[in-house]
Amino acid sequence: MKSADEVVNYVNSQTTKSQYLSSERKADQISDLSAFSHGVPSFIRFGCENSGVDINKYDKSDFGMLEAGKFLKNAFLPNKSQVDLFSCNAATPIQNLRLDFRTEASLIQTSLKLPNLVNSLSVSTGATVTGYIGRTDYSSSGNGQLPSGGKTGGDYSPTVRGNPVPSIKVTSKNGKNKAN
Template identity: 35%
Template structure:
């Protein structure tokens, strides 16, 4: 996947918008369901985008105003958030702000505005031609929050918070 994205700079055709539909766990976007476990986060695998290979993505491939939308589960969840319960939504967002999720790392690496999800995505609307929606929270790879049952979509910009 990254090799294909990196071809843009050779073609002098910058990426302005990119939507990624895939499976995901914290710090790992998998283009095959069999590669979604925690053990794939740092493994070199051409069917995954993860912390191991995201550094190979070239910022030169993306236009200055580029946008990336991640429709995979947990693309904005931090590694180690699986099965963790937060007291409030604000507490979870604060924890995401302190760490660096895959979605934020992708934003920093590409220079693009990236949207990602803490929790699960629901692909059932795709049957009727719509985009995936926010799903639930909790489970072996998703955090949960006591005051909510639905996932949260977060937006990351390429400027690192201090």
């Protein structure tokens, strides 16, 4: 797929050409969806090449809260679908970009109150959605395991007293966030 809009179209219609709910999608609603990609706060960067990345530069392959709002709820199994975002910072609110907090509890409390991609996807799809505040660690992927939380910090994610902390997994159901 060449753009975030094509991802939205495929999820909604099973074709990259239409954004509307198709009879094919109605007959085959989504139960599970996972995204594996680079990420910056509340954006999945499907086209990111790991060099010279500028969070302020938009690329047509960037998938954020605006694109999440284009998913159609009827494309997903009601109350049964699961979406897992294994990109870095999917649950990191844009407002927390490079912020330093006094405590891990205040980082979590602030982050859960602000809009983020995990929450936006939960609202638009009705699915239970998971993602991380901070980076995702892919080192176990070579052994057949799913990525897990890494640490906060780096260029985009928040810190506590100037130091990274373990990434925080966030689950959002019906638009309500909780840290796991």
